[in-house]
Amino acid sequence: MSDATIPVELTDEAAALDAADELRAKRDAFTLDDTVYLDGNSLGALPRAVPARLADVVAREWGQLRIRSWEESGWWTAPERIGDRVGRIVGAAPGQVVVGDSTSVNVFKAVVAAVRIAQERGAHRDQIVVDEATFPTDGYIAESAARMTGCTVRAVAAGDVPTAVGPRTAVALVNHVDYRTGRLHDLPGTTAAVHAAGALAVWDLCHSAGALPVGLDAHGVDLAVGCTYKYLNGGPGAPAYLYVARDHQPRFDSPLPGWNSHADPFGMDTAYTPADGAVRGRVGTPDILSMLALEAALEVWDDVPIEAVRAKSLALTDFFLRCVERYVPAGRVRSVTPAAHAERGSQVALRCADAGPAMAELVRRGVVGDFRRPDVLRFGFTPLYTGFAEVERAARVLADVLDEVG
Amino acid sequence: MSDATIPVELTDEAAALDAADELRAKRDAFTLDDTVYLDGNSLGALPRAVPARLADVVAREWGQLRIRSWEESGWWTAPERIGDRVGRIVGAAPGQVVVGDSTSVNVFKAVVAAVRIAQERGAHRDQIVVDEATFPTDGYIAESAARMTGCTVRAVAAGDVPTAVGPRTAVALVNHVDYRTGRLHDLPGTTAAVHAAGALAVWDLCHSAGALPVGLDAHGVDLAVGCTYKYLNGGPGAPAYLYVARDHQPRFDSPLPGWNSHADPFGMDTAYTPADGAVRGRVGTPDILSMLALEAALEVWDDVPIEAVRAKSLALTDFFLRCVERYVPAGRVRSVTPAAHAERGSQVALRCADAGPAMAELVRRGVVGDFRRPDVLRFGFTPLYTGFAEVERAARVLADVLDEVG
Numbered sequence: 001m002s003d004a005t006i007p008v009e010l011t012d013e014a015a016a017l018d019a020a021d022e023l024r025a026k027r028d029a030f031t032l033d034d035t036v037y038l039d040g041n042s043l044g045a046l047p048r049a050v051p052a053r054l055a056d057v058v059a060r061e062w063g064q065l066r067i068r069s070w071e072e073s074g075w076w077t078a079p080e081r082i083g084d085r086v087g088r089i090v091g092a093a094p095g096q097v098v099v100g101d102s103t104s105v106n107v108f109k110a111v112v113a114a115v116r117i118a119q120e121r122g123a124h125r126d127q128i129v130v131d132e133a134t135f136p137t138d139g140y141i142a143e144s145a146a147r148m149t150g151c152t153v154r155a156v157a158a159g160d161v162p163t164a165v166g167p168r169t170a171v172a173l174v175n176h177v178d179y180r181t182g183r184l185h186d187l188p189g190t191t192a193a194v195h196a197a198g199a200l201a202v203w204d205l206c207h208s209a210g211a212l213p214v215g216l217d218a219h220g221v222d223l224a225v226g227c228t229y230k231y232l233n234g235g236p237g238a239p240a241y242l243y244v245a246r247d248h249q250p251r252f253d254s255p256l257p258g259w260n261s262h263a264d265p266f267g268m269d270t271a272y273t274p275a276d277g278a279v280r281g282r283v284g285t286p287d288i289l290s291m292l293a294l295e296a297a298l299e300v301w302d303d304v305p306i307e308a309v310r311a312k313s314l315a316l317t318d319f320f321l322r323c324v325e326r327y328v329p330a331g332r333v334r335s336v337t338p339a340a341h342a343e344r345g346s347q348v349a350l351r352c353a354d355a356g357p358a359m360a361e362l363v364r365r366g367v368v369g370d371f372r373r374p375d376v377l378r379f380g381f382t383p384l385y386t387g388f389a390e391v392e393r394a395a396r397v398l399a400d401v402l403d404e405v406g
Numbered sequence: 407m408s409d410a411t412i413p414v415e416l417t418d419e420a421a422a423l424d425a426a427d428e429l430r431a432k433r434d435a436f437t438l439d440d441t442v443y444l445d446g447n448s449l450g451a452l453p454r455a456v457p458a459r460l461a462d463v464v465a466r467e468w469g470q471l472r473i474r475s476w477e478e479s480g481w482w483t484a485p486e487r488i489g490d491r492v493g494r495i496v497g498a499a500p501g502q503v504v505v506g507d508s509t510s511v512n513v514f515k516a517v518v519a520a521v522r523i524a525q526e527r528g529a530h531r532d533q534i535v536v537d538e539a540t541f542p543t544d545g546y547i548a549e550s551a552a553r554m555t556g557c558t559v560r561a562v563a564a565g566d567v568p569t570a571v572g573p574r575t576a577v578a579l580v581n582h583v584d585y586r587t588g589r590l591h592d593l594p595g596t597t598a599a600v601h602a603a604g605a606l607a608v609w610d611l612c613h614s615a616g617a618l619p620v621g622l623d624a625h626g627v628d629l630a631v632g633c634t635y636k637y638l639n640g641g642p643g644a645p646a647y648l649y650v651a652r653d654h655q656p657r658f659d660s661p662l663p664g665w666n667s668h669a670d671p672f673g674m675d676t677a678y679t680p681a682d683g684a685v686r687g688r689v690g691t692p693d694i695l696s697m698l699a700l701e702a703a704l705e706v707w708d709d710v711p712i713e714a715v716r717a718k719s720l721a722l723t724d725f726f727l728r729c730v731e732r733y734v735p736a737g738r739v740r741s742v743t744p745a746a747h748a749e750r751g752s753q754v755a756l757r758c759a760d761a762g763p764a765m766a767e768l769v770r771r772g773v774v775g776d777f778r779r780p781d782v783l784r785f786g787f788t789p790l791y792t793g794f795a796e797v798e799r800a801a802r803v804l805a806d807v808l809d810e811v812g
Contacts (some may be wrong), residue, residue: 031465031469031470033470035472039472039473042473043468043472043473043476045469045493046464046465046468046469046472046473050464051461051464051465051469054460054461054695055457055460055461055466058456058457058460058641058699059437059452059457061642062449062452062641062642063437063451063452063457064437064439065447066441066443066445066449066451066452066774067445067448067774067776068769069642070449070642075642075643090494101507101508101511102689102690102693103508103663103690103691104574104662104664104665104666104689104690105507105511105664105689105690107660108661108662117705132676134676135640135665135674136668136674136675136676136678137664137666137667137690138680139676139678140663140664140665140668140678141407141662141664142665143663143678144660144661144662144663148554148555149554155676179477180674204768218719227691229691235464235468235694235695236467236468236475236476236481236691236694236695237481237691237692237693237694237695237697238693238695239693240690254550255514255550255554256511256514256547257546257547257549257550258508258510258511258543258546258547259510259512259541259542259546260543262542262546266779267779268541268542268586268778268779269542270538270545271541272542272546272549272563282512283508283510283511283634283644284507284508284511284543284646285508285509285511285635285643286643287508287642287643287644287693287696288641288642288643288696289460289641289642289643289644289695289696289699290693290694290695290696291643293464311422357697362472368472368473368474370473372674373672373673373674378513
C-alpha cells in the first residue's frame, strides 16, 4: 500500500489514540528506534535504566567490592527482593515469589511440590492434567515430574480442565495465555474448579505477567511460574520466578533442595532443613548479573497500574485487528486470537499462507513479530512502549508484504 | 609484626618468585587494587574484558538487535560454545560440556541421569555414594535424586569411596577438592575403582576447575559439574556447567528435559525427542547476560597452560605455608590442608581459635579470605592474579591480627 492510498481516518485515529494514551510517556523509559517492535512477547525491549545499573554492578560491586557484595550490595537477598517486585505485578503479596532459574526448572519444582501436597491429601491422586496446547517445555517437564512421582499426565484443552479434573487429579498445569494463539484462559474459574476437585492449580504466567492483571492471591492460585524476559523486559534469558502461596509454603517440598533454600545456608549442615517462606523455592547461587539487570528493568513498573496496561493492551490489539481488516484483503489472513476481550491476551496471531517468508520480509521492512510454524504470524503488543501509530503502520506494511509474497 | 621486624629473606624470596613468574603478566587482565584478594575460590576477580563486552551485549545485541540476536549474535548456541571453552580447561574434548543453570541443578541432572544409566546395567543398583564432607548442596540434591529414583544415599569419606562402591552402587558423587580443607581427592584412582564396581563417577569440579589439571576425558570420568565463578572468574552466580562423556550421551536421560534440549526446539512438538550430544543437557532459555560475561571472562585462558597454573598454585600455597610457619607463633594455627602436593588443591585452610573475628580484622586490613564455621580461615590462591609478595604480606598481616585478636 503506497503512501498515497493510506486511509486518512485510521492514521488520524491512531494519532488521537496516541495523544490520549496515559502510558505514552513510558515509552521514553525504553531504548527504541524506528522499528515497530511487536515481539516484546518474546524478548522485551531494553529499559534505559539497565545499562548504567549493570555497569555499576560489574565495575563496582563485582570489580571493587568483590565477595563483600554478597552482603553489602544485597546480592544474597536479591531473589526474594526482586520476587516481591514481580509479585506486585502479578497480584501476589510480599513473601511469596522468588526469582531464579529458568521457567522449565521452576515448572519442575512447582509440579513436583504440588503433587506432593496433593498426595498428602490422598495417595490415590496420581494424575497431572496439562493443557494440550501448552508451550512444549511445560509438557515435557510435567512428563518428567510424573515419571519421578509415580503419576501420569493427561493432556486436555485448557478450556476443558475444569471438567477433566477429578478425584485422581493431583495437579492441573495450565498456561494463562496460549503462546501461539494468544488466547487468555479463565484463571479464576479454572482454579476454582481444580480446587473443587481437591487438586492444586499451577499456572504458567509467561505470556500474561506484565500484560494483564493476574491476581494470584485474589483467585487463590496455589503455585505459579513465569519468565521475566517478555512483558517484564528483564533481558534475554533473565531469571524466571516461582510463586508459592503462603498457605502452601510450610508443605512446599522441593525436588531441588539446593543450599540456598536451607534454613541456615552458611551453617553448612549435612542435614537439609528447609527455610521458611518463599526462600524455600531457591536452589543454587543466584545469577547476580542477570538478576540485577532484571531488578533495574522492573523499576519501570513502579507507578504503572496493571489495569491501565490491560486497557491499553486491548485497545492496541483491537486497533490492530481493525487495521488488518481494513488493509488486508478478506481471507488472506485469519486471526486465531479470540475476538472477545475476556479471552484475549496481549498478542494477535494471524494464520496465513507463506507466513515464514512474510515474516522475514516484515522484519526487513522494520516490523518485527515472529513466525510460529507452520503458518502463524505472531504479533505481541507491549503497552508500555507500543503506540497506535506503530500499530497502524505494522498493519499497512503487512498488507504490502502479503500482497507481494502471495 | 611491624615493618622493622619483617624478615628480609622472605620478602626477597617473594620478589624473586614474582620476577620469575611466567603468569605474572596475566594479572593485568584483571581489575585489582591494593587488597590481597585470597577469596577467588569463592568469587573470582573481575576480568578487564568483561565490562566492555557486557555493555555491548546490553546496548547493541539486546537494545538494538533485540530478538534477532538469538541468531545473529550467537545467543542460541552460547551454552555449548562456552561449554567447549570450559571443556578445554578441564580436559574435555569439544561437544561434551554445556553451560547453564546452577551447580545444584546440574548435580540433579547428572546424578539422576547416572542412576538411570547404571540401572540399565542392573536394576539392583540402588545406592548413591557421596563423600561425607561434600559441599552441602551436593548431598541435599543427591538425597532428592535418590528419593526420586528409588535409591538410598550412603555417605563415606572421599578417600573411602574406592572401597565403599560395590555391586549395588549406581553412582559415586565426589568433590574433586574439598571446599573446606582444600584437600584434593584422587580423581583417576577413584574413578577407576568406581568403574571396576560397575558404577558411574560424577565429579564436582567447583574447587578444581581453573586451579589444576582435571583431565576428564583422560581419566574416563562419566559426568561432571562445576561452577564458573571461582577460579574461572565468570562473575557472581555465573552459569554452571555439565559434562557428559561422549559415550554416555546417547543414554543421557535428563530429569529436566526442557525445550532447549529438544532435537527440534522450534518445532514445538508436544512429544519430547532429545537432541544429540551435549545439548541434551540444556534445559530452559539460557541466561544470556551472565553467560556472555562468562564467555568474555574465559578469554583470559586462551594462552594459559593449565600445568603452569598448577605449578604456580603449588608454589603459592607452599610459600604461604612457609610464611605462616615463620610469622605465626607455633600452635596458634593448624593447617588442615594436606602438605603433600598430590593432595592439595589451590587453597590453604587454617584452623584457629577466634577465626571469625580474625577474618573480619584481616578483611579490614586488606587481606580478604573467608571464614568457614566454626574455626576455619580459608585462603584461596588464584594463580592468574595472585603474586608471591601478596602472599608474604597476607601471612604477615595474619600474624599481626592473630597476635591482637588472640
